Amino acid sequence: MYARAPIPTSEFECLRYEVRDHVAVITINRPERRNALNRRAYDEVECAFRAAAADADVRCVVITGADPAFCSGEDVKEMMTGQQHDASVASLTRIRPEPTPAAVAALECDRPVIAAVNGSAVGWGMELSLFADIRIASEQAKFGELFIKRGLISDVGGLWRLPAIVGPAKAAELLFTGDIIDAQEAFRIGLVTEVTAHGDLMERAMAMAGRIAVNPPLALRYMKEGLRRTANGDLREIGSWVSGTLGRLFQTEDHREGVASFIEKRAPVFKGR
Template sequence: MAKAERISPADFTCVLYEVRNHVAIITINRPERRNALNRRAYDEVEAAFRAASADTDVRCVVVTGSDPAFCSGEDVKEMMTGEEHGKSVQRLTAVRPEPTPAAVAALECDRPVIAAVNGAAVGWGMELTLFADIRIASEQAKFGEIFIKRGLITDVGGLWRLPAIVGPAKAAELLFTGDVIGAREAERIGLVTEVTPHDQLMERALAMADRIAVNAPLALRFMKEGLRRTAYGDLREIGSWVSGTLGKLFETEDHREGVKSFLEKRAPVFKGR
């Protein structure tokens, strides 16, 4: 497969991309899989954020999913089963000592990013909401850092950004339990700024984007960079640690049990090895 930066939005099959009124709209479009990400989808998410960053006409980005979900994380069935099983395991265990490319593209996007969370945002879908600067949720939204249920740790969003957004103790609770919370609880703890009726979500998100996009483009970019520097710190250091740790965890029996139990729709039995 071509590298993500060489994929044109015209070639996307898993993501919808459009620009209107200085706002780029990125929509994960695998509704039949609840917008779970396979390798192609990860590459297209990366390419979409790269395209928005390179387009001088874009002043704000809105990321969302095609109903009924925002993003249900990684497509475990496609990644870990079927004829490509061996190749998938090799891909997952051969983790590069650097942050996930799609995460880097989203975090390095120098335009303000709004996540319009229309449904379940779990696993890497939760991470994607954390890469945004502002999160607006439908009443149907759900959020969950469920990595611990698969014998893994979160990507950089949960470790690097979640504590700054909701506080270290609440972040620890969400990360250690893997609990899934609803939109109102997400609003109460400060994870989202607003909860709207489902049919008004994109209207509200685009209205916010329009309010941002009328401002000076260069000042917006520097404002975002200033917030990143003061609120979050260094991405590459934590990203390198996360990738190295995941490389070890992918090889554990507990991870294999976490995936197997998910596919078999049962509670996992972890053994600490």
């Protein structure tokens, strides 16, 4: 199941993980980087969902971020420099038979998952919210599939989950433009089920998790499996294509320009190559 030994939850550096009242609470805890994910954080996200799925006491999962953000995507400054960048590109240029391991772990988690989106959920942060079964948003939440702005494509969240949630046309608009939308717009299009006052978000998410967790654990797991089986598309086939395509796109000038313009805080100049 793992390409490496799993990281015990007690040794997490980028996440907080706790179980209370049958609910596993996963909190991305890199607030100084707006909860952007580096390689360690990606690994811990994968291990957190695997841990929840392996724990008989867990009946529901809530994922959130330490304020001020939910997750601002990939830590561009760290991941796109030096050995981290070389390793990322090298792994993606070799086509994998499955999607991003953290995405697989989140999507294969057989417990209901609630995303409590407390702030910006952009790039892979929006992907992470899409892997949840239910999304509740703080009034401060924002959502954006920013991959096109970096000369890349979305992961399986945007390409596989988003159209099923908001409809193909709206998904296409969000993916093609890279527009960022606020919590009220997310509610209007059905991306989130509820918008709450910021201070009430975790209380609302935990209340919903509690309403779910009181139900029979096995029935909950089968219910989630039934939803997965009736969804259109094959996760691993899509993920293989995404990985191969990203491997090519990571080598383009437009990707490098998208990253450079972000770091240099200027408008990008894309050339289609």
